[in-house]
Amino acid sequence: MTGGRIDCYLDIASLFSYVCFEDLRPNLDKLAAHGVEVDVHPVFLGGINHLSGNQPPWTLEAKARYLAFDAARAASRVGITNFATPPDLFQRARTQSALRALLFIKANYPREKFLSTLHYLLYRFWTPPNADVVDEASLRGLLAEATDAPGRDGGEKLFSDADVGRIMDGRAQMKKKLAEDTGRAVGSGAFGCPWFLVSNSEGRVEPVFGSDRQVTCCVKYASGFPEFNLLILECSGSTISIGTWASRSRT
Secondary structure (H helix, E strand, C coil), rough: CCCCCCEEEECCHHHHHHHHHHHHHHHHHHHHHCCEEEEEEECCCHHHHHCCCCCCCHHHHHHHHHHHHHHHHHHCCCCCCCCCCCCHHHHHCCCCCHHHHHHHHHHHHHHHHHHHHHHHHHHHCCCCCCCCCCHHHHHHHHHHHECCCCCCCCCEEEEHHCCCCCCHHHHCCCCCHHHHHHHHHEEEEEEEEEEEEEEECCCCEEEEEECHHHHHHHHHHHHHCCHHCCCCCCHCCCCCCCCEEEECCCC
């Protein structure tokens, strides 16, 4: 069975979006080879929380304590070993400007450049010293230094100075698009990030929430191939050889 589709809704300010992206991106070619189309949508998590009536999990003390364990396990499974929550997360989570920049890049540059930029901003947001994507000068600097290999030497620079200026100027065009995509996610049932809408070859759509266990649920449903359901936790940081799902480590 082929012809499935995964729509993945992410925000830079969501650690589990970062985990999801690290899990999904190395396998995009495999999914495409099996006829599964994947589209990544930057959305504003603060807007999702507001429109859905949800609250950030760390606002409940018991959930906040649990997240310290759950976040570390989820991150370790996909090879993220050096991460920290920004000390002023509520301020840093106002990511609308960066998300509009990503939407402009998605609309005007090759897909790989969009995915690489998203990857770079996720990495810099969650890796100490945590980058500020809210401040105008900081965001401009991040786009200017962005490479296709965050955290590693030898990466190819993504944008020229002229590109950076074009992207910064183009953000205003994406204000409505960001609001629409965020509202569309909530309309489909979203109450947090990452959020998935998964279609199989028959056109049936199911929502899926979360990152640490749900990516493979999406893949199995969209592809129709049960062998994709081989996300083996003890194989974290290596390539899973019995099947088709890869997990990679970060050095």
